[in-house]
Amino acid sequence: MPDHPLPTPEEVARYFDLCSNWGRWGPEDSAGTINLITPEKRRRAAALVRTGRAVSIAHPLNTVGGPGNWNPAQHWVRTGADFSVDYIGLLFHGYATTHIDALCHIFWQGQMYNGRPASEVTSLGARAGAVDAWKDGIVTRGVLLDIPRFRGTEYVTLDAPVRGWELEAAAEAQGTPLEPGDAVLVYSGRTAFYAANPGSTPGVQPSPGLHADTAPVLKRHDVALLGWDMMDARPSGYAIFDDPPRAGGPVHVLAIVFMGLPLLDNANLDPLAQACREEGRWEFLLTVAPLNVRGGTGSPVNPIALF
Secondary structure (H helix, E strand, O other): OOOOOOOHHHHHHHHHHHHOOOOOOOOOOOHHHHHHHHHHHHHHOOOOOOOEEEEHHHOOOOOOOOOEOOOOEEEEEOOOOOOOOEEEEOOOOOOOOOOOOOOOOOOOOOOOOOOOOOEEEEOOOOOOOOHHHHOOOOEEEEEEEEEHHOOOOOOOOOOOOOOOHHHHHHHHHOOOOOOOOOEEEEOOOHHHHHHHHHOOOOOOEEEOOOOOOOOHHHHHHHEEEEEOOEEOOOOOOOHHOOEEEEOOHHHHHHHHHEEEEEOOEEOOOHHHHHHHHHHHOOOEEEEOOOOOOOOOOOEEOEEEEEE
């Protein structure tokens, strides 16, 4: 938009320092921005529960391979005369399974969050930045930013990624200004976009999503968790991330590596957006309970929003 020009490559290059939380919680920290969720923050978030309505924001495990689901989940059930048991196997990173990214998931120039060397992640697991740093769960105020509603459209398009200024403007328009320790969930209308664009595939560029300039806005507001139905807008338009392409894109790099901000990927936000519109409010208690996997790079999750 004319009054919100895109940042220059030089401005984007400064985001690395601008967004950094390295050393903020000590040199050994692996929890990152989850440190911003204080007991008082959780207590105030719990007070948001009024009607008791619960909404899952996870997709069902998808065992059928296809576009966007190149590593389908495995689910087998064995039954006996008086019992049944399950086996579940999955590679949850990607564009199908709802999951949380740990801070050891993404590297930049051989380093991960807090300046730790990427070599601390091996086939046996991560010695820093692993998902078990959040074994006690993530419970905080959730805020859904309904970008299609804010724009008056059905979905975010390829030519108009979600901008940083929009995060603040949408939050203000909804009456939910962003606060430290929040879990910010950015709804972009993923289901509607792919229904209207059958030639597009999740995970295949070009893809809609968040612009790089959302990262410093999230940092400025001390957001604790970022969730989304669409990921980084790709290509980003900045050679530093596009040539060669970087894993995840600029928001992944700036959030995970520099901010220590966990990402809730592939959140199923359609039911939540509908619930927010019906309830007439866009804030709620959000609970995320990662599996306690020692050294894990993340975890499949079933986040629950409570109104």
